[in-house]
Amino acid sequence: MAKIVPFKAVRPARDKVSLVTSRSYDEYSPAELASQLDYNPFSFLHILKPAYINQQKASAETRFKSVHTKYQEFKDEQVLKQEAGAVFYLYEIQSKNRVFTGIIAGTSIEDYQNNVIKKHEDTLPYRVEYFKDYLHQTGFNTEPVLITYPEKPELQQWIATRKQKRPLYLFSSLNRDKHTLWRIRDAAEIQWLQQQFEGIDSLYIADGHHRSASSELLYEQDKASGNGNLNYFMSFLIAESDLKIYEYNRIIHDLNGLSKEQFLKALSKDFTVVNKHLELWKPEEKFNFGMYLGGEFYALQLKNTGFKSVLEALDAQILYEKVLHPLLGISDLRNDERIEYIPGNKPITLIKEMVDNGDYQVGFMLYPASITEIKQLANNNLIMPPKSTYIEPKFRSGLVVYEL
Structure with missing residues (x-):
């Protein structure tokens, strides 16, 4: 009440x-x-x-x-x-x-x-x-x-x-x-x-x-x-x-010592990686991620979508657990200076420009969370990763x- x-x-x-x-x-x-x-x-x-x-x-x-x-x-x-x-x-x-x-x-x-x-x-x-x-x-x-x-x-x-x-x-x-x-x-x-x-x-x-x-x-x-x-x-x-509800997209300063080829190979363990070349591609459904790396766009489709909780199934959490933490060495999403966030109401050409300028090496585009996911998290006293939604x-x- x-x-x-x-x-x-x-x-x-x-x-x-x-x-x-x-x-x-x-x-x-x-x-x-x-x-x-x-x-x-x-x-x-x-x-x-x-x-x-x-x-x-x-x-x-x-x-x-x-x-x-x-x-x-x-x-x-x-x-x-x-x-x-x-x-x-x-x-x-x-x-x-x-x-x-x-x-x-x-x-x-x-x-x-x-x-x-x-x-x-x-x-x-x-x-x-x-x-x-x-x-x-x-x-x-x-x-x-x-x-x-x-x-x-x-x-x-x-x-x-x-x-x-x-x-x-x-x-x-x-x-x-x-x-x-x-x-x-x-x-x-x-x-x-x-x-x-x-x-x-x-x-x-x-x-x-x-x-x-x-x-x-x-x-x-x-x-x-x-x-x-x-x-x-x-x-x-x-x-x-x-x-x-918009997503917050992520841009990262470096590949944590990996080459482009090594990074793409590591991603293929959990994702089906499709090269979109110069197509301005961003995800249109859950469990899909866009990536801009080395002058090209990629579509990343998660292979295994079986999760036990709404938090584990949240796209921002998936990106952290599968990519940002294990591959890029980012453990603190709130304070690590190697990562920045771009609200989803900004065009993805902004991410392309920032990577092309050399200050960042890779950008990730997410699919926005739904109000249902937000409510399920709140009802279960679960907390989203930092910068998950721009509302x-x-x-x-x-x-x-x-x-x-």
């Missing part, structure tokens, strides 16, 4: 929303970032990285306090405004190829602790601690956890009907996506939505494992304060069928803020 709650969100003034919201800070190139910070005084990036040129010289505590101060300035100047009462939001992102629609709400720390909200990725303690300190010092979060739920016809019908009403925001971002936000503040409608989620046994984290873990750590640290907002964290709840949609910073 899942619990969601409305909250008194902070959001941009209606006339400034397209100027305030931004992509995640890490997604900007240095030139793009400089342009935004130099020419757009309303960008939320000014809050996320105040005095960005000198950021690395300051302690974490000093940086976090600067974020808090800049955030308060945006509120004082009415660039950001707080809702008069607790609300939900319905949010749609329309890109060139897809439409994503979900509900923005507070989700329960208790549900997270009791495994009503299920996880499939591991977290790094230092990152969880770092973001917990960030939340504690800044007093807000604008990056919701992406959570998926089993599709419910009643909810889908409500969403379709609700989208016919006048939105609070309708704007386009520079990447040509269209964003629409509806505010849900009617008490009866809020109660009905809560009842719909009370009928759902399990929710699944799609993206945001570190953010949710940090929220739990902050709750445990500060719950004696009596701050009720700590009992929840902001989430973007979206039906399973609306998610877009859309991605939320814009500064669109909705949850205060702590």
